[in-house]
Every structure is written in C-alpha cells, then in structure tokens.
C-alpha cells in the first residue's frame with residue numbers, strides 16, 4: 001500500500017550561534033534576532049524515515065511546521081531532502097503556544113490537508129526539548145503513538161517498530177494510523193543533491209493562516225496555552241577566586257589549608 | 268555570503284557546507300599530514316551532483332554554471348584546499364570536453380565524469396615552463412590509426428589517479444614556422460600512458476601532483492578536442508575560465524578559514540585576563556582578513572556571473588585569481604601572527620592554510636602571468 005506520511009518539523013536556533021542568544025530581562029523572552037534557524041536535528045531523522053518508507057512502499061510525504069513566516073527557508077530545505085509538499089502554520093494568533101497548543105494546531109493542519117496513514121516526528125527538540133508534542137498529537141488524533149523509536153518498517157498493513165528502553169529494546173506492532181517519534185539512532189539523514197535543490201521551486205508549499213484552519217480560538221496561541229514560562233535566567237557562571245602569592249612551599253601549605261577548610265581530608 | 272546569490276545558490280552553499288562538515292572537516296588535517304587523497308569521495312561528490320555542476324542535464328550534469336561550481340569549491344576548501352584542487356582539476360577535463368569536444372565525446376564521457384565513474388586530469392605544463400605554453404616538446408603525430416602521442420608533463424594534478432586525460436602537444440608548425448598545439452583525449456586503459464614521480468608538495472597536500480608520461484600512446488582518429496592546431500585555445504579557455512575561477516574559489520575557502528580561526532582563537536585565548544580579541548591590534552588583523560575575504564568574494568562572483576551570462580570574463584577571472592590567492596597568503600599569515608606561538612604549532616590548522624595558500628599561487632598560472640593578462644586586456 002502506498003503510504004501518506006506527515007512529518008513535523010520545528011525550526012530551532014542554529015547551535016553555532018548559541019552564544020549570541022540573550023534573554024530579555026524584562027519580558028523573559030529569548031532574543032533570537034539575527035540568529036539563523038535550522039531544522040531540529042531529530043526532525044531530519046523523521047524526514048529520512050518517511051522518505052525511506054516512501055521509497056520502499058510508494059506514497060507521499062508531507063511536512064508540517066508551526067513557526068513564523070521566515071520558516072519558509074527551513075521548509076525549502078525539507079523539500080530539497082525529498083519531501084513532496086510542505087505546509088507552514090504561521091499566524092500572529094498562534095504565537096506563544098505551549099506544547100499543548102502546538103500539538104493542537106499541528107493536529108488541525110494535518111486534518112485539514114487530508115487523511116494520513118502515519119505521522120513521524122522528532123523525539124524532542126534542541127530548544128524546548130519537552131518531548132511532549134508527539135504523544136499529545138497522538139492523543140488529539142486518537143491513534144496509537146510511540147516515542148524513542150530507533151527502527152521502523154511497514155509490514156502487512158501496520159507498522160513494526162523498535163523503541164529504545166532503559167535496558168534494551170522493545171518491539172511493537174502498531175495499527176495505522178499512528179504517530180511515531182524517532183531518535184538519532186533511527187537512521188542517517190540524507191544531504192540533498194544539487195538536482196534535489198533545483199526541484200524545490202516546483203513543489204507545492206503553502207502557508208496556512210489561522211483562518212484557513214478550523215481552529216477553536218481557546219486552544220491556540222498564548223491564550224490556549226495552559227503552560228506559561230516562569231522565571232528564565234542565565235546562571236551566574238563566575239566563581240570565587242583568589243590568587244595565592246609567595247614562594248612555592250608557602251603556596252603549597254595554603255592550598256592544603258584551603259582544602260582542609262573545604263572539608264576535604266588529606267592524610 | 269555573496270548578496271546577489273539566488274535562492275538555489277544560497278541553499279547550495281549550505282548543503283555543500285553540510286556535506287563538507289560530514290565528509291571532510293574532521294579528516295582534513297590527517298590528509299594533509301599523510302598526503303593522502305581520499306579518492307573514494309569523488310563518487311560521493313558525484314552522487315550529490317557536485318561534479319560538473321555546469322554540465323547540461325542531457326549529459327548528466329545539473330545545468331548550472333561556474334558560479335555554482337565556485338560555491339561548492341569554496342566550501343570544500345574551507346576545510347580542505349588540498350582535496351578541493353583534486354575535485355577542481357577533475358572538472359577541467361569535464362569543461363574541456365563540454366566546451367570543445369565532439370558530440371560523441373560529450374555523450375560518452377560527460378555522464379561518467381559527472382558521476383565520477385572516471386577521474387579526469389588536464390595535462391598542459393611541461394618542464395620547459397608552464398608560463399611558456401606554446402613551447403611544448405610533447406608531440407601529437409597523425410598516423411594511419413589516428414594520432415600518436417609522446418611526451419612528459421609535470422606538476423599535473425590527479426596524475427596518479429586520473430584515468431581520463433586531456434593532453435596538449437605540438438601537432439605541427441604554422442605558416443610562420445611556429446609550433447601549433449592540439450588537445451587530445453586519452454580514454455581510460457590506453458596503453459603507453461603512465462604516471463612518473465609524485466611530488467612532495469609544501470601545500471595542497473591531499474591532492475596528488477606529479478608527472479605523467481606518454482610513450483607511443485595511440486589515440487583514435489576522433490580523439491582531438493577542438494580543432495586540430497587549436498589546442499592552445501582549448502587550454503587557455505579551460506584554464507582561463509574554469510581553472511582560475513576554481514583556484515580563486517579555493518582561495519576564498521582559505522580566506523574564510525583564516526577569518527574564522529582568527530575569531531575563534533581571539534575569543535578563546537585569554538591574555539591579561541581578557542580575550543585576545545579585546546586588543547585593538549588583534550581586531551585590526553580580524554578586520555583586514557574579513558575585508559580581503561569580502562573583496563575577493565565580490566571579485567570572483569562578479570566574474571563568474573559574467574562568464575555564466577555568456578560574456579568574456581578572462582581578465583576579470585585573472586584579476587580575481589591574482590587577488591584572492593595572494594590575499595589568502597596574507598590572511599593566513601595574519602591569523603598566524605594573531606595566534607602567537609600557537610600559530611606555528613601543527614595541531615592548529617592555520618599553518619596548513621598558509622602552506623595551501625602558497626601552493627595555490629602557481630596553479631592555473633602565476634601571479635605575474637595574471638598581471639600580464641589583466642594589463643594585456645587594457646593595453647591591446
């Protein structure tokens with residue numbers, strides 16, 4: 001059977017620029033101005049898993065993201081990897097969403113564009129990193145969902161999935177539709193070829209505004225988010241320090257003194 | 268990044284960067300130290316469509332231009348200028364066939380070159396002087412079976428790994444009694460062609476440079492690239508456009524590496540209790556490196572755009588090659604200065620940048636010859 005597979009992609013700040021991200025002391029929001037975004041790394045594993053299923057069994061792969069309009073660039077990269085269509089949920093009223101509002105919006109977007117057999121997501125993001133969105137989406141859709149997936153294949157009308165557990169792995173059989181969240185161990189994501197890049201412009205890509213989706217206004221954006229960020233702060237990384245001066249023997253004794261004072265017993 | 272790149276070019280740069288970080292970045296120092304050429308990577312670049320990117324789709328390429336080729340080479344050279352010149356020279360055989368070869372040659376060899384099923388080389392330079400192009404001891408004689416090739420080439424990139432070679436050689440004299448050159452294609456497995464000594468180079472290690480010797484190499488009647496007696500034009504067009512844009516792109520990679528290493532080291536090294544980069548003199552080094560990188564970028568990508576638009580870019584590419592390769596020497600040297608003693612320790616890559624930058628200068632024509640070309644374009 002040909003599979004229609006949705007993959008969910010979150011643009012996250014490029015780790016090369018982490019040292020340039022600051023926190024606004026008043027609003028407590030991350031200041032990401034001028035910080036380029038990249039596709040969350042496990043979401044690339046999700047794309048790779050979906051593309052391999054399509055290559056083996058036929059079908060289509062659709063990408064979904066909830067992010068500002070600038071994420072179009074990230075979605076182009078997703079299309080270059082081989083995804084067939086891309087949808088960006090972008091609207092002011094969707095801003096400030098927690099995981100609950102995010103998963104709701106993604107659910108409505110996927111529903112809107114037609115039924116899918118399978119949703120593949122990253123296990124967690126590099127910025128928020130709650131690992132909540134995949135299971136929440138599974139609940140919204142009312143379908144089986146699994147996290148920590150390290151291997152998957154389509155067999156006899158369902159999925160055969162291996163997940164990582166504390167001591168070893170667990171093998172599952174799932175009915176479709178289902179939601180799977182994959183880890184880095186799942187595969188090695190492909191790098192687009194030049195020919196793939198040239199195909200991007202010919203593939204469908206659409207921005208979905210709030211009004212394009214059949215949304216309950218109480219479930220979206222800040223208003224629809226039961227979780228609000230509390231105190232966010234940069235930890236003070238400075239340490240108390242003192243220069244010990246004098247001749248080597250004197251300094252050595254002072255060091256021993258300080259260690260004893262700190263409660264470290266020395267013979 | 269050059270501001271006038273289109274969307275595809277911007278994405279190409281970031282995709283090439285990702286590929287290079289995965290396949291090259293962590294190995295570059297070792298390839299340099301062991302002078303090892305990772306020939307298996309030709310195929311990887313072929314699969315990614317990054318060889319012969321300027322070749323039309325009908326012959327197995329992506330149908331783009333030398334701008335895209337330069338973008339790829341800049342990214343490769345950001346981490347390994349040595350491997351970049353190996354890829355760049357492979358593309359010279361491709362370019363010579365594409366622009367001057369027969370339809371049969373294009374159909375047979377371009378798809379194989381783009382996929383790296385064969386590795387290409389271009390043999391022009393002889394011991395009598397690379398600058399003195401027309402004085403070639405190599406002979407291409409017409410015989411009943413086609414053409415017989417005899418000669419010895421020096422400083423040839425991919426000498427020991429290329430199995431599809433384009434050579435130039437003397438094929439006769441003109442009315443004035445001057446030697447005329449022809450260019451000839453030598454297919455894989457042709458008897459009589461062998462590699463001679465392999466050079467131990469200062470820089471661009473990780474590419475193989477050496478002698479190639481032709482002893483009674485019999486080529487078929489359809490093996491001349493371009494018209495018989497027009498071999499200089501084939502060599503000058505290929506080196507002038509593809510060779511020099513390629514060498515300038517490699518220099519851009521070294522320039523960017525010199526900027527990035529200076530910033531990284533400057534921020535991490537603590538001196539007088541503060542990062543080194545707080546010192547105005549050290550900031551001047553970083554600024555000078557960045558200014559030269561930007562200038563070289565603007566020159567090269569302006570010139571490649573001119574070529575890709577179908578206009579003559581030879582003098583502009585010579586200017587870009589001259590400026591970019593010399594600037595790469597200055598910039599890597601400045602980064603070395605900024606690093607103090609660490610600059611000469613081989614654990615840091617900057618010594619390699621400087622050696623690569625120096626080795627870059629003669630390849631594709633010396634700085635003196637570049638100035639001869641630039642001045643010549645103004646004085647004729």
Ligand SMILES: Cc1cc2nc3c(=O)[nH]c(=O)nc-3n(C[C@H](O)[C@H](O)[C@H](O)COP(=O)(O)OP(=O)(O)OC[C@H]3O[C@@H](n4cnc5c(N)ncnc54)[C@H](O)[C@@H]3O)c2cc1C
Nearest residue numbers: 008009010066098099121122124125128129130131132133
């Ligand atoms: C530093 C930080 C801390 C945060 N902490 C919390 C918190 O504690 N609780 C909370 O409710 N919200 C939190 N948020 C907000 C949260 O990041 C967003 O709601 C986000 O869209 C989803 O959460 P996540 O990044 O943790 O995703 P995860 O649940 O870790 O993501 C798993 C997968 O879900 C998919 N996915 C996630 N977000 C999107 C998206 N926007 N578009 C498409 N696919 C997506 C991807 O496939 C991803 O790999 C935080 C945000 C930041 C930046």
Ligand SMILES: Cc1cc2nc3c(=O)[nH]c(=O)nc-3n(C[C@H](O)[C@H](O)[C@H](O)COP(=O)(O)OP(=O)(O)OC[C@H]3O[C@@H](n4cnc5c(N)ncnc54)[C@H](O)[C@@H]3O)c2cc1C
Nearest residue numbers: 389390391392396397398422423424629630631632633635
């Ligand atoms: C790493 C590397 C890779 C190479 N790869 C290839 C390759 O793949 N294929 C290939 O064919 N060749 C290749 N070459 C050779 C390269 O093209 C020549 O080294 C170059 O053309 C210079 O020739 P030469 O070394 O014989 O120096 P010469 O021509 O002997 O020059 C010696 C000096 O004289 C100066 N000079 C010469 N003529 C003039 C003039 N008219 N005016 C002013 N000054 C002049 C030169 O600038 C130089 O300073 C490579 C070289 C290197 C270093």
